[in-house]
Amino acid sequence: MTYSARRPIGELPFSAWQMTLxxxxxxxxxxxxxxxxLEEWFVDIVLRHDDDGECPDYTPEQDCAAAETGVQLGHMSFVRVRNYTGDPAWEAADARSGDLEKILAVCTDPEYAMAPGLHWSEAFEKAIELPAGDLMIMDRVRLETEWRGFGLGALAAAEAVRRLSNGCCAVACEPAPTDREFTDRDDTAFDHARTKIAAVWESVGFRPFKNGIYLLDPALRTMGDARARWQQHFGR
Structure with missing residues (x-):
């Protein structure tokens, strides 16, 4: 694992095993x-109650909300790009967002950009064990600021990827901060943050591919091994 949590687990006021997706x-x-x-999935990272029903130490208003829905620690979003639908996958991604379009452009053959389905590039086919099926894109993973640095995002992302990637030949992402203060992509702070985030996703099983895009191959043991390491990190 190329990343280790920078904050000790002992500083967490709860157990990671109280988290629910x-x-x-x-x-x-x-x-x-x-x-x-384009199949969009939204995943909330939620802190649930202990078995004894005790609320975390939040305000009464938050306690009331926690009794019904839990306390939200962060959220994730994924986009499954389905193959064999009759739509040109690149056109679908381009119509939705520039971030999705960039990932599709890197993973697919531009000669077939307007042809129905997903037509992988030669580099993608060499990088992935079984390049047939859908593509899952990990679009956003964001934790509230106070919960960053423990590895909770890596643990949550590893579990979500496992649940959502069935039938996908690869999971793709572009490591980058999502905070609004990073507005200048040439800024040193942005580049530093991007490097740290890339290390986090490498610890989940992603590997560098091309043009800043990272790939995870569900056909390999890498994903399961990374998930197990993060579970062990949090004591299970």
């Missing part, structure tokens, strides 16, 4: 635009 995916019954090709 809550998944949501909403889509129209009859797909419109590119809804059949």
């Amino acid at each position: 809550r998944y949501q995916m909403v889509h129209p019954v009859v797909p419109i635009d590119f809804d059949d090709t």
Whole structure:
């Protein structure tokens, strides 16, 4: 593992095993635009109660909310790009966001950009064990500031990738900070943050691919081994 948590677990006021992931995916019954090709998942990272029902030490208003939904520590978003839908995958990604378009452009063959489905680049096919199926993109992972540095984001991302990547030949991401204060991509602080985030995702099983894009291959043991290491880190 190329990353180690910079804050000791003993500083956490709760156990990582009190964390719960809550998944949501909403889509129209009859797909419109590119809804059949782009499947968006939103995942809340939630702190649940202990078995004895005690609330964490939050305000009464937060305690009330925690009794029903838990206290949100952060959130993640994933986009599954489905193959064989009849839509050009690159066009679907380009219509949704520049971040998705960049990842698709790096992973696919530009000669077939407007052809239906996913047409992998030669480099992608060499990098992935079984380059057939869908592509999962880890779009955003964000923890509230006070919970960063423990490795909670890595633990949550590893578990979410395991749950969501079935049927995908690869999971892709572009390590970069999402905080609004990073507005200048040439800024030294931005580059430093990006390097640290890349190390976190390498600890989950992602590996550098091309043009700042990282890939995780679900067909390899890398993902399971990384997930197990983070579970051991938090005492299980």
